[in-house]
Amino acid sequence: MGQSICLRIRRIKVKPVAVTSWLKNSSPNETVSIVRRVKLKHPITQLMEKADIVYRRKLGSQSRTLRQAVSQYKKRYRRLPPKGFDAWWEFAKSNDFKMVDEFDSLMSDLEPFWLLSPHELRERARQVGELPSIDLVSIVNGEGFEGEDRPPADRAIGFFTMIEPFIELLPDMQFPISIKSEGRVIVPWEQSLQPNATVLSSDGEGLLGGSFTEDWKGEGTVWDAFRRACPPDSPARRLFSSVRGQAHTSQSSFNLLFNKGSTPTIHPSSLGLVGFQRFVDFCKEPSGRILQGHFFSDWRTLPSLFPVFSPAKAPGYSDIVIPSHYYYGATKRYTYGIDPVLFLMKETDNFEVNWGEKKDVIFWRGASTGGGSSPPGFLHQYHRHRLVQKASEHSTGNTTVLFPDPSTSTETSFISVAVPTAEINKEIFDIAFTKAIGCDLYVGGGCEQMMEDHRFANAVQLTDHYKYKYLIDLDGMGYSAHFLAFMGSESAVLKTTVYREFFSDWIQPWLHYIPVSDSYNDLYNIHAYFSGPSPSELKAFSLLGNHTNEFLAAHKREGDQKLRRIARAGRQWKNTITRRVDMQVYVYRLCIEWARLWSDNRDAYVFR
Template sequence: MISPTIMLRRPSSVYRYFAPAVVLVMVVYWYILTPARIHIATGALTSTAAQLQHMHVANYHTPGRIGQIPVGLQHTKGKPHKGHKTQRPHPIEELVGKAQTTFNNLLARQTYSLNGTAAAYRERRGRHPPPGFDLWYKYAADNNVLIVEDFWDQIYDDLQPFWGVATQQLRHDTYNFHMKISVRNGSASTTSDWFWTQTWLEMIRKVEHMLPDMDIPLNAMDEPRMVVPWEDMREVLDRAGAASGTRDTRTKETNNVVTGYQQLDPDLSKDVAEPQDIVWETAGPYWDILRRGCDPESATRQVPSVTDFHEAPPIRHNYAQAHMQRGFVVNTTLASDICHQPDIQTLNGIFIEPLTISTTKKLFPLFGGSKLSVNNEILLPAPAYWRNDARFSIAADSRANSIAWEDKVNGSFWRGVATGGRNRPDNWRGFQRHRFVAMNNATALAAQGRSHNIDKSNELAAWVAASSDCAFVDLFCDTDSKVASACPYVDPHYAVAKGRPLSEQVVYKFLPDIDGNSFSGRYLAFLRSGSVPVKATVWREWHDQRLVAWKHYVPMDTRFSDWFGIMEFFVGRGGRHGRDDLAKRIAEDGGAWAERVLRKEDMQVYVLRLLLEYARVLDEKRERMGWVDDLQ
């Protein structure tokens, strides 16, 4: 993900802009203890506020008054008075300005010819482009694809380790995987009828005539399945670097370059004399499986794992400092990296208890739609972005696409299922969607009262009620009940609201996008909606290098401590006007950019380039392969 450079924060500014986090912490503790039913729907609140119990703010230590929301909307004009300093711009204004610079620099690297694109490839990748690169370029140009070499960084991050694995072993593992797409003689096929596999097959068939022979193993689960220990990955990457030779050799040699791919036998079952079977782990704790992918010196490897999730999860903002600037996300890549944030093991359902565990330490090519920072899968565009499913897209002829910004509701809207993992009576309190819906309960904020040291809690509650509409449509309970609202252990805390199609959700200006069991399939629709996506995620996807935070969307920390500050900045509060102009610009820029670089054609071009590179990794002559017609 492209992000502005991290800046060190001064202690004097940290406290002002982390104050909203205190409100979040108090709300988190509140929803653990209160039986109030949570539901904010078009301003109508249902709760039993009289039954609210007292709460505390243990495990949180931030100076200043609890409940303050950072304002910082105005600039100090003219010369400052004696003894006073000129006020800095609001941190979001700074981040938006830096994002524009980042985006301009990105566009400046666009290439417009085959030879120019090949030169940019060699400069960035340190080797010749793969055979078939000229076909890839023509296909991209014919489909009006914007070509910036940075857009394909994810491909090379994903594939680099496999240069350190023997090609024979790779071919054996891919052929013998139970769910795969095979390409032979320019034709793609599969024996699986799973709808994700069928969707990926449809995607690949758009480019199958340009593909060499290969087998493509697919992960059909929500959860990623491969976490190679950090120590083992270091060895693999060392072998990968040694196998590739020096940069000069890879980019200057042209006489002995192999310009074609191998053909594969339809039956590769005996390709390896002594195949190494894949061993699957099916039991947790899942956090212990994940953190083996982190550096041994990282905080996540050093801090003990949590095993008891009964109590309210503590919010540890010291672990967020690496990716925050004055209280807001400045580096989205770091924000989704679990290795410096051991506290998020209690703040997301995938870390607490995923629906399914089926994980291996072995490195083999496995393709999927999303992954965590420590996973080793190869990313494809997710099926949710390809299919015209009403859950994840808005029909092209829908009236929702023509709503002017000025006609949208000046607030936020979220509806969703209480997913994230397998929530149980003893673990649901830290699940991300439960936390987010809880902190958007105006009745709970009003009920806290001054006895809990919440500054102007009634004002805050009224503001949340007017600017936020968040509710579950299904409690997704770990019981045998088929009724969406029947869940004994959370039913006292949440009310279930009626679902709304995406065409009705996008009438709001701000659309928080919260992870479910894995990535959110609504993200692309939100980007195209003419509203502002406010994205909180721990997941990596194929398009991350194409989107610029604070230019195309608003990033949010997974702790949600910046949520109130984000909304107060854009919407306004207490008679102060928000920066509606900046919100409108982000909504328009994000929508236009999505229509430019996140179309189905862009997915096809990404897949074609990925699979050409993947086929080279599988080839016996991979170290000598390349496209060098421009150098002849």
């Protein structure tokens, strides 16, 4: 874009450290390149190797017999398995289910309900099932029923379909299924200590009766409810910490890389890559909530420990997670490998593209959703808006990217090159909104201003995504229902999320997908590692001599092979770990655990 690239090389000896992330963006005026002699492999190489070891160890340690499974259960959860555990085990093993021991998240979801008596639990299920946003799925005498007062929503129908193969083996019980994708239950911290104290009001009327409404109607937001779920001494409960904006640093990446002192070392906390996907503790980091739109929703949460089954939940919520009906069903919008005419499932989609023909860019399309607007003024900071802004061809300043040092041809030295951000964005991104939603509340001019500030393009079919090597998956108002479809394609999935789903215990970042920070600063170095230098980066490398081209070509070939390895591992994971029958196994396990909580005699409702 008319900007010159200057290259300065400075050699610095640094101490080896355990690195779990990489460079942040440089300051707007920085165009410095530095060779770092580091006696370790590239951080992404380390992360991929570690991920492979961790997953293989987990997969290889799963119980092989019912006796081993019972022993593992008692070791993890300090109690006997529930009645029906043997039937569940046979169902799981007969369907070649892999992760027989990995249900820690499910058990964590259910643990608070042990503090309620069976009567209290059943009463709360009845109460919450009266809400228009909740469907009550009942099992009576081995048969299932949805609520008779109104037609059930798709999510309840999907759940009922999942339990059909084993419903005759289940006792009578009820499941309140949320019709919404967002989490619903946020229990105030003080009440979480005595959850049974507010089941019924003093006159016996249900807690949700009377004045309860479906939304706050301008009287509050999710954040107002969420911060009350945090401990009293947490920053989120302190007024100043809960309202101040996100702090951003203007330090250059060079200054952030090294500790102060005479002997510089790489500072792990200053680097940009996500080691393994972590979930932000918004109680401790309340300023981060302005980057997550779901905190600005005015859809009322439930202020007590009610049993609500939802497809995903963010940290701090008490919903019970179930598989999404979008994953279990078959739709042209969310399902990979669906025959568009017969609606049959195929392992390889008709529109899949060979790896060598896929475009070497990071691709995303979606609407400008991402949260509510109560109060207004934060829309431009939501996760989708920030990604579109990050990838803009009109960005200013420079971006620093690292590559192996061509002068050494080893894995222990790296060179960083600062290039104009606008140029590199054009080369490695194809990211745009397809529809403006909620834009009338956009700061500075509503829809017209949003259209000016962000790139917009035509909507694309799900199958059009398969033309790209990198597919970045973003949350919307809730979890992203495209994830499993993207994983099924032979494209590498990049993922950032605040939501936990049913498969969270079964997937391994840096093996099955590439975790991305919520700042998106690491996207540049991720692309550089796997795809080599873009044309604007090659301009800088040309100053190093002709030997550079051969070295970088070899680097690109090796990186491309590693990227394809992730893409293939993701597809293999999807086809072997999150099949429809795997979702049935998950829900079956949930049902027998729920049946024990529902039983009047929990102590006797055990498998021995």
